[in-house]
Amino acid sequence: MANMKKSEVLKIIGQNIKRIRLEKGFTQVDLVGKIEARIDTTNISRIEKGRTNATIHTLYKISQALEVPLSEICDVYFSERV
Amino acid sequence: MANMKKSEVLKIIGQNIKRIRLEKGFTQVDLVGKIEARIDTTNISRIEKGRTNATIHTLYKISQALEVPLSEICDVYFSERV
DNA sequence: TTCATATTTGCCATATTTGACAAGTTTAAT
């Protein structure tokens, strides 16, 4: 729960996205194709890798493409117990 | 559910933050005081008003100060049904 | 109203995200 470092938060969120994406059988290119607003595999990759501190609207667009609630992507509590 | 505009997403997230903050009886100044990393009431105000597309780490810091899961702040589905 | 506190807004400087493209790397199959 408590006080994760920035890098750790970003890494967990990236892992969430990647996990959900793979569960749904999407490639990064698939995602880009599904997102109405513009986004790039470059950016998706950086977010999945936890290298970028994405804005909430970018994460929202990704959640739309993944067909899950934004809050699912932002769930940092389960991963934390690993 | 579907395809909210950026401004709408930001507004709902801001409302979530403000609602939770008031429920807990915190002022913006209280929040700033509780956040270890640096943040400003200026920024909190802008986020609560939906004027800024905050990064996920900023929202994480706010969620820590509010003592709620990040995912609660990022819940855009309930508000949507208003 | 007056006063104090809280919030909002404008402005600035700095840092970083984002989109874009290209190049490099990984992965998996044959």
Place this chain on the structure above:
DNA sequence: ATTAAACTTGTCAAATATGGCAAATATGAA
């Protein structure tokens, strides 16, 4: 090993988030 698809990473420019301060406005109590 070769090939193709998927992913990563570097760099760039433009847009914007952030922190900071100050001023304006709002809120609420006395």
